[in-house]
Amino acid sequence: MHREAILLTPGPLTTTLRTKTAMLRDWGSWDSEFMAVTAGVRKSLLDIVRGHESHVVVPLQGSGTFSVEAAVATVVPRDGHILVLDNGAYCKRAAKLSTMMGRRTTLAPTDEAQAVSPAQLHALLEKDPSITHVVLIHCETGAGVLNPLAQVAQVCEQHSKGLIVDAMSSFAALEIDARSTRFDALIAASGKCLEGVPGMGFVFLRKAILDSCIGNNASLAMDLYDQYVYMEKTGQWRFTPPTHVLVALAEAIAQFEEEGGQAARLKRYQANCQTLIDGMAALGFKPFLEPAIQAPIIVTFHAPGDARYEFKKFYEAAKQHGFILYPGKLTQIETFRVGCIGAIGPVEMQQAVHAVSLTLQEMGIASGKPA
Ligand SMILES: *Cc1c(COP(=O)(O)O)cnc(C)c1O
Numbered sequence: 024m025h026r027e028a029i030l031l032t033p034g035p036l037t038t039t040l041r042t043k044t045a046m047l048r049d050w051g052s053w054d055s056e057f058m059a060v061t062a063g064v065r066k067s068l069l070d071i072v073r074g075h076e077s078h079v080v081v082p083l084q085g086s087g088t089f090s091v092e093a094a095v096a097t098v099v100p101r102d103g104h105i106l107v108l109d110n111g112a113y114c115k116r117a118a119k120l121s122t123m124m125g126r127r128t129t130l131a132p133t134d135e136a137q138a139v140s141p142a143q144l145h146a147l148l149e150k151d152p153s154i155t156h157v158v159l160i161h162c163e164t165g166a167g168v169l170n171p172l173a174q175v176a177q178v179c180e181q182h183s184k185g186l187i188v189d190a191m192s193s194f195a196a197l198e199i200d201a202r203s204t205r206f207d208a209l210i211a212a213s214g215k216c217l218e219g220v221p222g223m224g225f226v227f228l229r230k231a232i233l234d235s236c237i238g239n240n241a242s243l244a245m246d247l248y249d250q251y252v253y254m255e256k257t258g259q260w261r262f263t264p265p266t267h268v269l270v271a272l273a274e275a276i277a278q279f280e281e282e283g284g285q286a287a288r289l290k291r292y293q294a295n296c297q298t299l300i301d302g303m304a305a306l307g308f309k310p311f312l313e314p315a316i317q318a319p320i321i322v323t324f325h326a327p328g329d330a331r332y333e334f335k336k337f338y339e340a341a342k343q344h345g346f347i348l349y350p351g352k353l354t355q356i357e358t359f360r361v362g363c364i365g366a367i368g369p370v371e372m373q374q375a376v377h378a379v380s381l382t383l384q385e386m387g388i389a390s391g392k393p394a
Pocket of ligand 1: 033034086087088089091113160162163164189190191192212
C-alpha cells in the first residue's frame with residue numbers, strides 16, 4: 024500500500040495534514056483577510072523571540088538563502104567588512120553570498136566537528152578593527168553543530184559590532200531571546216522548525232539600525248528595508264506574496280502555539296534526536312559529533328565501514344521502507360545525515376531506525392560500524 028514517505032530532511036520536512044489543508048484556498052494579495060494573515064504571522068514571529076520592543080520582522084519571498092542574502096545586503100554598508108565564523112557548509116555559503124554582494128568578507132575557520140569560539144572571535148575583533156559585522160550560523164546544519172549564540176552576541180556587543188545570525192534551522196526550537204541577546208539581523212524560514220512549507224524567509228531587524236539600512240542594498244527585490252517600509256504603510260507585500268505558503272505558515276504557527284511553543288518543540292526534537300541516536304547506536308552507527316555540541320536538529324552519522332555500503336543504494340532502500348534520508352555535507356569523510364525536525368515524534372524515529380535496520384540486512388551489511 025502506498026504511503027507518503029516521511030522526510031528526515033531538515034527542510035523541506037514532514038508537515039501535518041492540517042498545515043497542508045490550509046493551502047486549499049486561493050487568496051487575493053490585496054484582500055484585507057490576507058493582510059490580516061500577514062500581520063498575524065508577523066506578530067507571532069516577534070512573540071517567539073520576545074522581540075516586540077527591540078525588533079521588527081520582515082518576511083521575504085524565496086528560500087532561506089534569499090533572506091540571508093537580503094539581510095547581508097540590507098544591513099551591511101557597502102564599505103563594511105564582514106567576519107564569518109566558519110564551521111561548515113552554511114557558513115561558507117554565507118561568506119560566498121557576502122562576497123558576491125560586494126562586501127569585504129573574512130572567514131574565521133573552525134573545525135567542522137567543533138563549535139565556533141567566542142574567545143577566538145574576541146581576539147579577531149581586537150586584531151582587526153576594520154570588521155563591522157559578524158555572521159554566525161546558530162545551528163550549522165552541515166554537521167549539526169550548535170554554535171554559542173548568546174556568547175557570540177555578547178562579544179559583538181562589547182566590541183560594538185553588528186551581528187547577523189542565520190538561525191534558519193534553530194529558530195522556534197532553540198531558545199532565542201531578543202531581550203537578552205542582541206542581534207542586528209536574525210534570519211529563519213517557513214519550512215524549518217515552525218513546520219510550515221518552504222517558500223518564504225523572514226528577517227528580524229533591530230529597530231535601532233533600521234535607518235542605517237537605507238540605500239545599502241543594490242537590489243530592488245531583495246531590499247528588506249524597502250519591503251519593511253511598504254509593508255508598514257500598506258499591510259501588503261511588495262510584489263506577489265507566496266499566499267499559500269503564508270497561510271500554511273499561519274496554520275503551522277497555530278499548532279506550534281497549541282503544542283506549547285518553543286520549549287515544547289525543543290522537548291519533542293530532543294526526544295526524536297535521542298531516540299534516533301540510541302537506536303542507531305544499537306545498529307553500530309556512530310554520530311560524527313560529541314554530544315555536548317550536537318543540536319537536536321540533524322544528526323550526522325559516519326558511513327558504515329562495510330565495503331557493500333553505498334549511499335545511493337542505502338537511500339533508495341530506506342525510501343522503500345518509507346523514510347527519506349539526507350546525504351552528508353562534510354568535505355573530508357563519508358557521512359550521511361538524519362533530520363530530527365518536522366511533524367514527527369519518537370515513534371516515527373523508532374520506525375526510521377527499524378527501516379535502517381531492514382536496509383542494512385537487504386544490503387548484506389552486518390553493522391553500521393564505521394571503518
Ligand atoms: C536550510 C538552511 C538555510 C537555507 O537554505 P535554503 O535551501 O535556501 O532554504 C540556510 N542556513 C541554514 C543553517 C539552513 O539550515
